[in-house]
Amino acid sequence: MRRHATLRVGALSALMLGAVTVSASTSASASVAGPGFAVREWHAPRIPGPMPTTRPGAVAVIREWSSKNWSGYALTGTGFTQVTGTWRVPRVQVPRKRHYRKNTFSSSWVGIDGFGDSSLIQAGTEQDWVNGKAFYQVWWEVLPAAETPITSMAIRPGDEVAVSITGGTPDWAITVADVTTSQSFTTLQAYSGPETSAEWIQEAPTIGRHVATLAPDTTVTFDGGTLNGANPGLVSTEAGAMFKGRHQISTPSSPDSERDGFAVAYGAIAPPAPSS
Numbered sequence: 001m002r003r004h005a006t007l008r009v010g011a012l013s014a015l016m017l018g019a020v021t022v023s024a025s026t027s028a029s030a031s032v033a034g035p036g037f038a039v040r041e042w043h044a045p046r047i048p049g050p051m052p053t054t055r056p057g058a059v060a061v062i063r064e065w066s067s068k069n070w071s072g073y074a075l076t077g078t079g080f081t082q083v084t085g086t087w088r089v090p091r092v093q094v095p096r097k098r099h100y101r102k103n104t105f106s107s108s109w110v111g112i113d114g115f116g117d118s119s120l121i122q123a124g125t126e127q128d129w130v131n132g133k134a135f136y137q138v139w140w141e142v143l144p145a146a147e148t149p150i151t152s153m154a155i156r157p158g159d160e161v162a163v164s165i166t167g168g169t170p171d172w173a174i175t176v177a178d179v180t181t182s183q184s185f186t187t188l189q190a191y192s193g194p195e196t197s198a199e200w201i202q203e204a205p206t207i208g209r210h211v212a213t214l215a216p217d218t219t220v221t222f223d224g225g226t227l228n229g230a231n232p233g234l235v236s237t238e239a240g241a242m243f244k245g246r247h248q249i250s251t252p253s254s255p256d257s258e259r260d261g262f263a264v265a266y267g268a269i270a271p272p273a274p275s276s
């Protein structure tokens with residue numbers, strides 16, 4: 001089924017309440033960072049944010065939407081039952097000394113639904129700075145449940161991760177693979193969302209009832225995206241940036257030459273589009 005080429009900004013999506021405890025003792029990736037922390041974290045639908053204003057030095061590709069917790073590309077339409085994407089796990093930047101003990105969080109993921117509704121099926125990677133240390137892990141989630149860490153896989157910055165979400169009857173298949181280390185994980189989960197949007201997103205996840213402070217990651221490059229088994233044909237009007245108040249804090253690039261990927265950078269300046 002052909003997707004709509006123009007995005008529609010939906011009404012404010014309700015935050016889904018849920019919780020998960022993440023600790024060094026329960027995550028296979030704890031050996032990478034080992035921060036020994038426990039937080040309540042989940043990945044909410046898009047929370048609409050202010051529209052951007054043009055100002056010197058802020059090169060935004062946004063045309064139709066912005067968000068308080070998402071940046072990246074979102075396509076709307078009907079009958080979306082399959083989405084894929086790959087990226088390299090970004091590295092959390094060590095904060096300046098005066099912010100060294102401030103906890104920050106980020107997630108990179110692909111998913112279906114959640115742009116203008118409260119349903120969402122997704123999977124991705126988590127890049128956090130907690131208690132003065134970096135922490136990385138992979139996860140999957142089907143709202144209204146909270147994030148489920150994939151404890152059988154350990155990831156590191158620079159690893160190439162591939163995610164595939166495929167609809168079925170009655171269960172959907174969620175597959176996460178670390179191409180660099182040849183690790184993989186698949187789970188079958190019941191899902192009955194409206195199938196009206198698909199996304200490739202850099203997110204500030206929700207901790208408790210609040211959107212977390214976004215971690216200052218290195219630039220993330222999404223590539224090899226597919227939608228319903230075909231090239232998504234991304235265009236800049238399908239991109240959106242993340243805002244904290246009126247400050248633009250995460251910005252996507254224009255699509256790459258194959259229109260199946262893009263880059264996302266921390267801050268208000270769009271990174272160059274990847275070559276392919």
